[in-house]
Amino acid sequence: MAGIIFCEATELYNLLNQRTKYSRLTEPIYLYLVDVRTKSEYDESHVITAKRARRDEDDNYLLPHDIELECVKYCVVYDGNTKSSDETGPAIEYAKLLEVVSRQPIRILNGGYEFFSACYPFYRTQVIFYMLQELDAFEPYPIEVLPAKLYLGDFKQASDKQIQKNLKFKAYLNLCQAKEINFSGEENISVLHIPSSEETDLLSHFPMVCNFLDEQLDKGTVLVFSTLGISRCSTIVMAYLIHSQKISLKDAWAHVQKCKATSRPLRDFVHQLSKWEQIVLKKKITDISDPYY
Template sequence: MAGIIFCDATELYNMLNQHTKYSRLTEPIYLYLVDVRSKYQYDESHVITAKRAKTDAVGNYLMPQDVELECVKYCVVYDGHTKSLDTEGPAVQYAKLLEVVSRQPIQILNGGYEHFSACYPFFRTQKIFYMPQELDDFEPYPVEIFPAKLYLGDFKQASNKQVQKDLKIKAYLNLCHEKEIIFTEENNILILHIPSSEDTNLFSHFPMICRYLDEQLDKGSVLVISTLGISRCCTAVIAYLIHSQKIALKDAWAHVQKCKTTMRPHRDFVQQLSKWEETVLKNKITDISDPYY
């Protein structure tokens, strides 16, 4: 058995928003999200794509028949408000049933539906069935680096007024090559544009990027973007984590990669990040000769 672990609200939010060309929610063995609340509560609202756990006539949970659970990458279970794995609540009971066959740890949503829906009310729905085309058309949100504060995404997401409204974005760091127009609902939203490409020496901009993020994160939520959202913006966020958290490049890298699994900083940017690690921490800790980087 693979065990049972907690999943924080940010982690589930980021799972829901992973994408390549299409949302990863289109993959049948990517995420199995299960709601173990009452039918009334589920019908009233639940997290998008969540399925309700089935029970028999006397209320015992049944093993799901609509998914190859042993192949699923992420299996997340939630009830109303579970905050402890030691409490024998509905989420824990169902997770124990699933862990018998799962190869991956069964994850229980920390704080349950109440906490998640309070953090991300725009991910609540009454929709039960999704056609493949609907999942293909699902538009992921920027991933969350710091809860309700720092986000990372692409230009398309930055241009989406609904994303801006839902995430309460107050400032942007735009690393696109051209100074594309980001349409905002509010006139007081600040946009810092640093024209860049894969050939840009971002190291020289790291001090300004860190000052800007320090200042703006004190005021509200910030979205860092590049054209595709996989290289330049990831590099900037990793540099900021090294600066703000005083952590090694390898640890900042791991955190961003957990949030954005498709991140691919250009090799030159990795070398610049290594130099930045040494500048900030006064020590070269991370071995970037490792192919992992």
């Protein structure tokens, strides 16, 4: 048995928004999301892609029959409001059933549906069955790096008015070379545009960027984005974490990778981050000769 762990709302949000070429939700054994609330509660609304836990005629939970649970990478269970401090609850009961057959830890959503839907109301739905075409068409949202504060994304997401409305962005840090966003009709939006490419010396911009993010994060949510949302924006976010959290490059890298698995600064940017680590922390901590970096 791989055990049971609690996951935060931001972790489930990020799991729902992982992508390679397409959303990872199209992968059959990527995420199995289970709702153990009553049928009426589930029918009224649930988290997108969630399936309702099966019960027998005596109201006992049954193992899912529509998936090979031992092969699933992430299995997340939620009820109404079970918290990590609770010792009992429907989600905990069902997780204990699932952990017997799973090779990966069973995750219980901390705070349950009530907390998650309050944080991300746009991910509530009444849709029960998802066709593959629907999942193919699913457009992931920017990744959440600091809960309800700092997000990491691409140009397409930054240009999406619905995303801007739902995540209530108050500021943007644009790292695209020449692309700018039209904010016509929008008020009180702050934008810092640093035209950049693979050859840009981002290190020289780190102090200004960190000052901008410090100021804007005190006011609301901020999106850092580059063209594809893979290299430059993740470099900037790591630099900010080193600055604001006073953590090593290694720890900043691990956090961003956990949030967005496809984050991958170019090698030259890694060297710049290493220099930044020495400037901020007054010493070199991370060995970037490790091929992992």
